[in-house]
Amino acid sequence: MAxxxxxxxxxxxxTGEPRAVAAALMSLIDSIGEDELRDRQKIAELDILTMxxxxxxxxxxxxxxxxxxxxxxxxxxxxxxxxxxxxxLQQRLWxxxxxxxxxxxxxxxxxxxxxxxxxxxxSVNFRPQCRGVRPKLGVWAHISGTDLVRxxxxxxxxxxxxxxxxxxxxxxxxxxxxxxxxxxxxxxRQRIRPVDGYTDELNRLLTSLAPVGVDDPQLAVLTxxxxxxxxxxxxxxxxxxxxxxxxxxxLVVGDDDCVYMKTIDGLERVxxxxxxxxxxxxxxxVFLPDSALGVPGLMxxxxxxxxxxxxxxxxxxxxxxxxxxxxxxLIRYYLGEEPLIPNVPTYRTMYDDERRFVIxxxxxxVIKPAxxxxxxxxxxxxxxxxxxxxxxxxxxxxxxxxxxAQPILSLSTVPTLVDGGIRPRxxxxxxxxxxGTTSYVTPGGLTRVALPEGSLVVNSSQGGGSKDTWIIDGQxxxxxxxxxxQQMQGSAG
Amino acid sequence: xxxLLARTADRLYWGARYVERAEDTARIVxxxxxxxxxxxxxxxxxxxxxxxxxxxxxxIRIPESDPSGEVTVLxxxxxxxxxxxxxxxxxxxARENLRTTREVMPREAWQAINQLSQxxxxxxxxxxxxxxxxxFLLRVVEISRRLDGxxxxxxxxxxxxxxxxxGRLVERADMTTRVLGVAAAGILQRESSDRDDLVxxxxxxxxxxxxxxxxxxxQRTVRGPIDGxxxxxxxxxxxxxxxxxxxxxxxxxxxxxxxPTPQDVLAVLDxxxxxxxxxxxxxxxxxxxxRAMERVQTAIAELxxxxxxxxxxxxx
Numbered sequence: 001m002a003x004x005x006x007x008x009x010x011x012x013x014x015t016g017e018p019r020a021v022a023a024a025l026m027s028l029i030d031s032i033g034e035d036e037l038r039d040r041q042k043i044a045e046l047d048i049l050t051m052x053x054x055x056x057x058x059x060x061x062x063x064x065x066x067x068x069x070x071x072x073x074x075x076x077x078x079x080x081x082x083x084x085x086x087x088x089l090q091q092r093l094w095x096x097x098x099x100x101x102x103x104x105x106x107x108x109x110x111x112x113x114x115x116x117x118x119x120x121x122x123s124v125n126f127r128p129q130c131r132g133v134r135p136k137l138g139v140w141a142h143i144s145g146t147d148l149v150r151x152x153x154x155x156x157x158x159x160x161x162x163x164x165x166x167x168x169x170x171x172x173x174x175x176x177x178x179x180x181x182x183x184x185x186x187x188x189r190q191r192i193r194p195v196d197g198y199t200d201e202l203n204r205l206l207t208s209l210a211p212v213g214v215d216d217p218q219l220a221v222l223t224x225x226x227x228x229x230x231x232x233x234x235x236x237x238x239x240x241x242x243x244x245x246x247x248x249x250x251l252v253v254g255d256d257d258c259v260y261m262k263t264i265d266g267l268e269r270v271x272x273x274x275x276x277x278x279x280x281x282x283x284x285x286v287f288l289p290d291s292a293l294g295v296p297g298l299m300x301x302x303x304x305x306x307x308x309x310x311x312x313x314x315x316x317x318x319x320x321x322x323x324x325x326x327x328x329x330l331i332r333y334y335l336g337e338e339p340l341i342p343n344v345p346t347y348r349t350m351y352d353d354e355r356r357f358v359i360x361x362x363x364x365x366v367i368k369p370a371x372x373x374x375x376x377x378x379x380x381x382x383x384x385x386x387x388x389x390x391x392x393x394x395x396x397x398x399x400x401x402x403x404x405a406q407p408i409l410s411l412s413t414v415p416t417l418v419d420g421g422i423r424p425r426x427x428x429x430x431x432x433x434x435x436g437t438t439s440y441v442t443p444g445g446l447t448r449v450a451l452p453e454g455s456l457v458v459n460s461s462q463g464g465g466s467k468d469t470w471i472i473d474g475q476x477x478x479x480x481x482x483x484x485x486q487q488m489q490g491s492a493g
Numbered sequence: 494x495x496x497l498l499a500r501t502a503d504r505l506y507w508g509a510r511y512v513e514r515a516e517d518t519a520r521i522v523x524x525x526x527x528x529x530x531x532x533x534x535x536x537x538x539x540x541x542x543x544x545x546x547x548x549x550x551x552x553i554r555i556p557e558s559d560p561s562g563e564v565t566v567l568x569x570x571x572x573x574x575x576x577x578x579x580x581x582x583x584x585x586x587a588r589e590n591l592r593t594t595r596e597v598m599p600r601e602a603w604q605a606i607n608q609l610s611q612x613x614x615x616x617x618x619x620x621x622x623x624x625x626x627x628x629f630l631l632r633v634v635e636i637s638r639r640l641d642g643x644x645x646x647x648x649x650x651x652x653x654x655x656x657x658x659x660g661r662l663v664e665r666a667d668m669t670t671r672v673l674g675v676a677a678a679g680i681l682q683r684e685s686s687d688r689d690d691l692v693x694x695x696x697x698x699x700x701x702x703x704x705x706x707x708x709x710x711x712q713r714t715v716r717g718p719i720d721g722x723x724x725x726x727x728x729x730x731x732x733x734x735x736x737x738x739x740x741x742x743x744x745x746x747x748x749x750x751x752x753p754t755p756q757d758v759l760a761v762l763d764x765x766x767x768x769x770x771x772x773x774x775x776x777x778x779x780x781x782x783x784r785a786m787e788r789v790q791t792a793i794a795e796l797x798x799x800x801x802x803x804x805x806x807x808x809x
Binding site: 049050051052065218226235236238239244245246247249250261262263264265266268 | 496497498499500501502589592593595596597600603604606607608611652656752753754803804805807
């Protein structure tokens with residue numbers, strides 16, 4: 001078989017046989033053949049163009065609106081496995097939110113010696129301006145996009161908690177629309193969990209953040225504007241929720257510390273803002289004084305309880321690759337439970353012994369800056385030149401608080417249609433978690449795929465593509481199903 | 494939802510104007526192309542007036558290798574992105590504006606805009622060629638019409654809808670006056686008793702009507718042979734024809750009455766109507782039509798400013 005051997009493939013076993021959950025998909029691909037598959041891929045790409053599904057990259061001094069890269073072969077996960085992952089993500093986000101609330105208020109976690117005080121002092125994402133604020137529901141990180149990877153051992157690990165302005169959920173929903181047309185026959189025959197419910201759940205969550213006494217709140221999505229790489233998503237979410245898509249200049253905070261938007265009929269009150277602007281740009285009165293993206297007075301309005309903000313300013317304190325290393329301890333501390341999804345083992349170069357280990361073994365580790373996103377600044381030990389490794393060591397020694405190191409994971413693969421055939425390509429997975437009075441996890445999430453052979457960089461800004469992610473129930477899962485439904489499912493298969 | 498952001502209102506208005514501009518430019522070029530085909534071969538019909546129509550005449554130089562100006566002018570109008578009045582430039586501007594308002598429009602409408610943009614991107618470069626030209630122009634008109642049909646049949650009659658309509662109508666009125674100002678004035682000023690000329694004038698007037706898709710409706714309404722004065726009057730003042738200037742102004746009034754506190758804009762609209770009334774060919778006696786059209790265009794520009802002042806700048 002021409003398919004290159006991967007150590008851990010999501011759809012195929014070691015011997016190249018389809019896994020049970022992927023059997024229907026692989027048998028369809030076999031029966032239609034590669035040419036037909038390529039035709040369907042072309043139609044999918046055309047759909048993406050016509051539907052205007054784009055992302056923006058910054059290149060050569062210009063912002064370019066590019067068609068969203070999509071690979072037609074989905075990643076599939078069995079429903080029962082997904083239910084365990086869901087529980088693990090919910091657990092993680094409850095603990096993280098308790099932690100953030102604690103840091104900005106009582107700091108019990110520090111007093112109890114679980115989290116080191118000097119770490120907080122050095123944190124670039126801690127916002128002293130948020131000390132003493134108690135947001136509604138006690139939740140700070142309402143929307144998170146947690147990155148998961150599967151290693152050779154078949155285990156899923158949490159790679160990153162994205163708690164600031166995680167993006168990608170719009171592509172989860174759009175990918176599904178395209179995949180449904182491409183593989184209509186499979187959607188008819190199998191129970192694939194729908195992903196469309198996300199925007200309703202988000203709407204419900206945002207509505208719950210409205211100031212006390214506001215029953216029918218006006219929601220707004222605050223975007224940095226058309227040149228932001230996730231503008232498509234901001235627009236998409238506003239559209240699906242019937243919220244206003246606003247830029248900073250559309251909003252003004254009145255003398256009454258309430259937020260208003262400028263409409264054709266004067267000023268109108270805004271009750272809840274899903275902000276997709278980083279903390280530091282939110283309010284020039286409090287943060288960067290020359291930010292043109294934000295709204296002067298927004299923090300005043302939020303602290304006064306006159307507007308709900310998601311995510312809360314300062315939530316990013318727990319989204320830092322150093323804090324990440326403490327999350328398992330935080331789960332134990334706040335919830336008294338063992339983590340359901342493990343962390344990737346993480347070496348903290350701020351500690352002398354761990355730093356020495358990292359420097360001695362740098363060729364076998366991935367070195368990550370604590371506060372960069374989008375895959376920038378990452379050094380992969382076994383792929384870096386001697387010069388790059390020396391530079392990484394120097395950077396670690398100059399600022400040990402700002403780096404962590406992890407073993408080089410071998411990301412699992414999924415068969416992917418590339419020039420020359422169907423080949424294994426490495427993937428990760430970003431499910432989205434909504435936390436409010438209750439907790440919701442998208443069924444599946446965004447599967448990102450590194451398209452060049454052997455590459456582990458899945459970011460769409462750096463040549464990554466995407467796949468639809470199917471959570472399949474039926475003979476593969478037992479969650480929430482009656483027996484008769486399972487029997488029907490079994491006989492239909 | 495009653496809320497419409499001032500910034501969104503501005504982008505809807507201009508997005509619609511640019512789509513209409515692309516469509517109207519395509520209509521005008523199509524009609525001119527027909528006229529060239531109809532002209533007797535001994536008469537070398539020049540393409541420069543077409544560039545004048547879109548206000549681009551000063552920017553181009555026609556080389557000796559292209560005596561009629563066909564390749565130069567058409568290249569400039571159909572494929573040159575450095576020309577802000579070209580069809581691709583209008584489509585780009587429309588998409589840029591509407592990209593920031595997609596959450597307020599029906600999805601299908603956004604898809605139609607994308608389709609227009611992709612079609613123009615893929616085809617504009619070859620559209621100067623004679624065999625491909627008409628197809629290209631027709632397609633631009635068709636997609637623009639489809640977009641209007643989608644909005645008409647699937648969009649809530651909201652303030653968003655009204656701003657889109659307003660943009661369409663202002664641009665359409667402006668383009669109709671341009672067609673008359675340049676093309677018609679050229680014919681009227683060349684008063685001649687030569688029989689051949691009269692016949693050709695008729696052909697030219699037909700072309701003027703065609704360029705705003707009015708020929709058939711004119712014939713059904715006016716009857717009898719094509720007459721210059723009647724054509725001008727039909728395109729300016731016949732309210733039942735939706736592309737006449739009066740028809741556009743009437744529709745604008747209806748749209749404005751649905752928007753919040755439009756009094757200031759309506760006052761300017763009244764002035765636009767009186768400027769139009771003073772430009773009736775009976776009043777101007779068929780002469781100085783181009784100057785009269787300039788007057789109407791100035792009035793339309795004032796209307797545009799009034800809309801901006803009231804709905805975009807007032808909340809600041």
